[in-house]
Amino acid sequence: MPGEVKDPSLAEEGWRRIEWARRRMPVLAKIRERFVQEQPLEGICIGMVLHVEAKTAVLVETLVAAGASIAITGCNPLTTQDAVAAALYTLDQVNVYAWRGETTEEYYTNINRVLSHKPSVLVDDGADAIVFAHTRCSEVFENLVGATEETTTGVRRLCAMEREGRLRIPVIDVNDARTKTLFDNRYGTGQSVIDGILRATNVLLAGKTVVVAGYGWCGRGIARRLAGMGARVIVCEVDPVKALEAYMDGFQVMPMRKAAKIGDLFITATGVRDVIRREHFEQMKDGAILANAGHFNVEISISDLEALTVETREVRSCVQEFRLVNGRRLYLLGEGRLVNLVCGDGHPIEVMDMSFANQALSVEYLWRNRGRLEPRVYPVPKEIDEYVARMKLQAFGVEIDELTDEQRAYISDWQMGT
Numbered sequence: 001m002p003g004e005v006k007d008p009s010l011a012e013e014g015w016r017r018i019e020w021a022r023r024r025m026p027v028l029a030k031i032r033e034r035f036v037q038e039q040p041l042e043g044i045c046i047g048m049v050l051h052v053e054a055k056t057a058v059l060v061e062t063l064v065a066a067g068a069s070i071a072i073t074g075c076n077p078l079t080t081q082d083a084v085a086a087a088l089y090t091l092d093q094v095n096v097y098a099w100r101g102e103t104t105e106e107y108y109t110n111i112n113r114v115l116s117h118k119p120s121v122l123v124d125d126g127a128d129a130i131v132f133a134h135t136r137c138s139e140v141f142e143n144l145v146g147a148t149e150e151t152t153t154g155v156r157r158l159c160a161m162e163r164e165g166r167l168r169i170p171v172i173d174v175n176d177a178r179t180k181t182l183f184d185n186r187y188g189t190g191q192s193v194i195d196g197i198l199r200a201t202n203v204l205l206a207g208k209t210v211v212v213a214g215y216g217w218c219g220r221g222i223a224r225r226l227a228g229m230g231a232r233v234i235v236c237e238v239d240p241v242k243a244l245e246a247y248m249d250g251f252q253v254m255p256m257r258k259a260a261k262i263g264d265l266f267i268t269a270t271g272v273r274d275v276i277r278r279e280h281f282e283q284m285k286d287g288a289i290l291a292n293a294g295h296f297n298v299e300i301s302i303s304d305l306e307a308l309t310v311e312t313r314e315v316r317s318c319v320q321e322f323r324l325v326n327g328r329r330l331y332l333l334g335e336g337r338l339v340n341l342v343c344g345d346g347h348p349i350e351v352m353d354m355s356f357a358n359q360a361l362s363v364e365y366l367w368r369n370r371g372r373l374e375p376r377v378y379p380v381p382k383e384i385d386e387y388v389a390r391m392k393l394q395a396f397g398v399e400i401d402e403l404t405d406e407q408r409a410y411i412s413d414w415q416m417g418t
């Protein structure tokens, strides 16, 4: 039986969402065409631990078209779209174990269920599945030839495992492909985080003071788009170079202890825990809104917030009110989890076309090169990254120049200036 979902009768709605996404993912469509011909993943199982929503379903279809069977669960207990899970549940080649609102125990049980299919390749987002395999499910290494990782936080964890000599498989760092980070983390998060916040709250951004913690790939995208909508943006950073960049990009830069007093809306995008904590909540204005864009729900310290709270209630879907001992009310969106996925549909389809094209081609690369790669974190091969960019340009109908032979010779000649 193909797994467990909340409500199989939602399948039709799920297929409509998938169709909407599929039509806007031309790079994956191109890859799928080749996969159907070549069947590069014939007969193997791919384990997937990703946000179970429409774009992910198109990646699932692409891997199925390559001949693989799929075992899939969510990479976050709150981000599964039940209709999409129900649609995947109708496919013979797919085992889906996912529903919105999993308990922590169910979340890990479902990861275990995916691993029990003994996948040959794992596609992970945040590295929970890879870490689980290493610490609690070593049988999986009988079949597993490698994994791919989708996000910054996951890559950080895997690099730490590699440094400590704990990593047992090669992992492709999809996050840092240029056709991923430059678009997904920056434009994707920039747009979808704002979309999630607006859907949850229905507030006006123009004129609001918005504090963005972290001016990395995601933070930059969020800050720029907020500014474009008329918000006054304050950036908090710990890296002096990024802080300087934010300053020269025209944003106010200050520590959170100062920003806490003046912000109307706070957004964390750091990948680090306790970025907003007790001392900051105590300073915040009545009505301040808190949202997180980072991978785990640790950036806004919910335990500190609860410790200061006398009463809590849900005031809108995805919006929790915390009435503090000082009488002020703070509003937490999406339980402090990825606001763009919990309160919205996640990244725009067009950017996930590129991220998931990198995923599909990296899975193929791992399988074709099985036995030849060391247990370490590898970048996405340059040819894959550039192929994805070229296909995307083609889909947009954009042509570019090419170096002439003379130009190529010129830039590789050390005497070029003489």
Ligand SMILES: NC(=O)c1ccc[n+]([C@@H]2O[C@H](COP(=O)([O-])OP(=O)(O)OC[C@H]3O[C@@H](n4cnc5c(N)ncnc54)[C@H](O)[C@@H]3O)[C@@H](O)[C@H]2O)c1
Pocket: 151, 152, 153, 154, 184, 185, 189, 213, 214, 215, 216, 217, 218, 219, 236, 237, 238, 239, 242, 269, 270, 271, 272, 275, 293, 294, 295, 296, 338, 339, 340, 347
């Ligand atoms: N919401 C999404 O859909 C989505 C998409 C991509 C990445 N992510 C996640 O978002 C997080 C950030 O990813 P990224 O690619 O921007 O990483 P990044 O490393 O490019 O940026 C993080 C920034 O946060 C800064 N920072 C660290 N600690 C801080 C602190 N205490 N206060 C202020 N700034 C601090 C760092 O100096 C860095 O500039 C990660 O957890 C990543 O997995 C989420």
